[in-house]
Amino acid sequence: MTLGDAFAAVLAAARAGEEWAWAEIYRDLAGPVTGYLASRGAGEPEDLASETFLQVARGLGSFEGDEGDFRSWVFVIAHRRMQDARRAAKRRPQPAGGEADEVLAGLRSSLDVEGEVLGGVADERLLTALDGLSDLQRDVLALRVVGDLSVADTAAVLGKTPGAVKVLQHRALRALKEILDGT
Amino acid sequence: MARNPRASRGDNGDDMNTEWSDHEIEMLLRGRGSASGDLARLRPVIEALRARTQGQPDTASVAAMASVLAEAVRHPSSDGIRKRSGASRPAAAWRRRAGYAAVAAILASFGIAGTAAAADGAAPGDLLYGIDRALEKVGIGNGGSHERLQEAEVLVERGEVDDALHLAADALREQGDTASTALEDAAAILESNGSENSAEVHARVAEMLRWMSTADPKSADFGQQVSAYAHQIGDKASDPDVSADPNAPGNSGNAGKPDNPGNSGSAGKPDNPGNSDNAGKPEKDKTTPSHPSGGPPADG
Numbered sequence: 001m002t003l004g005d006a007f008a009a010v011l012a013a014a015r016a017g018e019e020w021a022w023a024e025i026y027r028d029l030a031g032p033v034t035g036y037l038a039s040r041g042a043g044e045p046e047d048l049a050s051e052t053f054l055q056v057a058r059g060l061g062s063f064e065g066d067e068g069d070f071r072s073w074v075f076v077i078a079h080r081r082m083q084d085a086r087r088a089a090k091r092r093p094q095p096a097g098g099e100a101d102e103v104l105a106g107l108r109s110s111l112d113v114e115g116e117v118l119g120g121v122a123d124e125r126l127l128t129a130l131d132g133l134s135d136l137q138r139d140v141l142a143l144r145v146v147g148d149l150s151v152a153d154t155a156a157v158l159g160k161t162p163g164a165v166k167v168l169q170h171r172a173l174r175a176l177k178e179i180l181d182g183t
Numbered sequence: 184m185a186r187n188p189r190a191s192r193g194d195n196g197d198d199m200n201t202e203w204s205d206h207e208i209e210m211l212l213r214g215r216g217s218a219s220g221d222l223a224r225l226r227p228v229i230e231a232l233r234a235r236t237q238g239q240p241d242t243a244s245v246a247a248m249a250s251v252l253a254e255a256v257r258h259p260s261s262d263g264i265r266k267r268s269g270a271s272r273p274a275a276a277w278r279r280r281a282g283y284a285a286v287a288a289i290l291a292s293f294g295i296a297g298t299a300a301a302a303d304g305a306a307p308g309d310l311l312y313g314i315d316r317a318l319e320k321v322g323i324g325n326g327g328s329h330e331r332l333q334e335a336e337v338l339v340e341r342g343e344v345d346d347a348l349h350l351a352a353d354a355l356r357e358q359g360d361t362a363s364t365a366l367e368d369a370a371a372i373l374e375s376n377g378s379e380n381s382a383e384v385h386a387r388v389a390e391m392l393r394w395m396s397t398a399d400p401k402s403a404d405f406g407q408q409v410s411a412y413a414h415q416i417g418d419k420a421s422d423p424d425v426s427a428d429p430n431a432p433g434n435s436g437n438a439g440k441p442d443n444p445g446n447s448g449s450a451g452k453p454d455n456p457g458n459s460d461n462a463g464k465p466e467k468d469k470t471t472p473s474h475p476s477g478g479p480p481a482d483g
Contacts, residue, residue, distance in 0.1 A: 014252075014256065016256075017253045017257040018253060019246075019252075022250075022252040022253050023246060026245050026248045026252065027239055027240065030239070039232065050248070053248065056252075057255035058255055060256060129228060142235075144212045145212055145229055145232045146233065146235050166205065169208060169212065170203070173203070173208065173225055177221050180224060180225070
């Protein structure tokens with residue numbers, strides 16, 4: 001899941017434009033990044049993930065830090081890309097007429113993808129439970145569980161303190177418990 | 184991390200009122216150890232969430248993306264994959280998802296150069312379009328305004344006229360033409376109409392693109408003519424009486440022609456009465472077609 005001791009060498013090679021190094025980075029992080037974007041309801045997680053990695057490639061010259069910092073930095077970019085995409089989606093006029101069907105089909109498709117992953121009646125309850133959380137609580141759980149980030153890295157992505165992230169994740173779990181208790 | 188904050192407070196002063204320790208929560212979220220009590224009840228939910236993590240991409244996809252990323256490092260001035268709104272629609276998204284394996288197969292079979300050639304013909308919304316743009320931006324593949332215009336024509340054929348105008352505006356912007364602003368304005372009007380743009384608007388956009396692809400972009404009045412087309416398209420799109428019904432009075436059989444009763448011989452020209460930009464042009468340019476079909480508007 002991580003590059004470990006090889007990270008420094010991989011990073012140096014990536015800075016030099018070595019394809020093998022980028023293959024290592026992409027193989028390591030593409031799944032979590034795309035999964036995070038998908039779990040947060042991004043419309044086109046694969047597109048956003050691709051854009052994220054391109055931005056990483058272009059910005060690598062200014063990056064400094066260890067593997068944890070790098071991972072956190074990549075998710076910061078992904079998170080901001082997702083926010084930008086949401087803002088852009090809000091600015092776009094609502095499609096009318098026939099395009100409504102296309103939108104519904106897209107939503108259905110998105111749910112189907114999640115359904116494939118989640119599968120089963122019990123997982124349907126998860127979807128409902130997550131809907132009961134706040135955006136920030138969902139961000140925290142997605143970054144921690146899907147992105148496999150630490151509390152500190154999650155805090156860096158969301159611009160919060162580690163303590164605030166702990167509060168958020170605790171409240172998220174409590175809310176999930178209450179939702180499950182109510183079902 | 185392993186402290187026991189059973190009555191701890193967060194940094195922001197919120198009462199966490201914890202029934203669980205940080206360590207217990209950490210183990211749950213990391214998927215390690217065995218949870219007990221309430222946390223054990225939450226574990227299936229957390230594990231289902233963890234299952235959303237996408238698996239590792241296949242070898243061909245990794246190789247393809249690695250090539251693009253390495254190129255991006257070597258050419259940091261490139262501005263990345265530019266998404267068009269057409270490509271961002273959900274239907275296009277699932278088409279891409281469904282076809283990622285195909286892209287990977289192409290990349291594996293033909294390598295980056297072969298894929299660039301294959302992707303050159305892609306239009307926004309196509310499986311290969313994102314790769315096409317990414318490769319162009321790092322200096323691989325044709326790219327350029329001519330390819331943008333070809334892509335825009337494909338979009339018009341699909342009925343995605345607003346995206347076609349955006350793409351045409353991209354093409355002009357790439358060559359530094361300020362008429363791109365007029366096209367963006369027209370595209371915004373078309374976007375606001377949703378799917379209500381008339382066949383005549385579609386035809387007029389197609390006509391403009393055909394003309395743009397054959398006209399000399401360096402000619403003195405290229406930008407003016409594009410602006411005239413753009414304004415006319417915007418006018419037609421924003422006037423439902425004209426644009427919604429092709430059989431409307433004064434609009435019969437004029438699809439693809441300028442909406443100017445007194446200018447029936449000017450098919451393929453933008454309807455721009457009183458356009459002072461045309462002052463000084465030969466009179467024939469204002470009244471007779473300079474091209475049999477979809478020809479350049481008033482392009483002497």
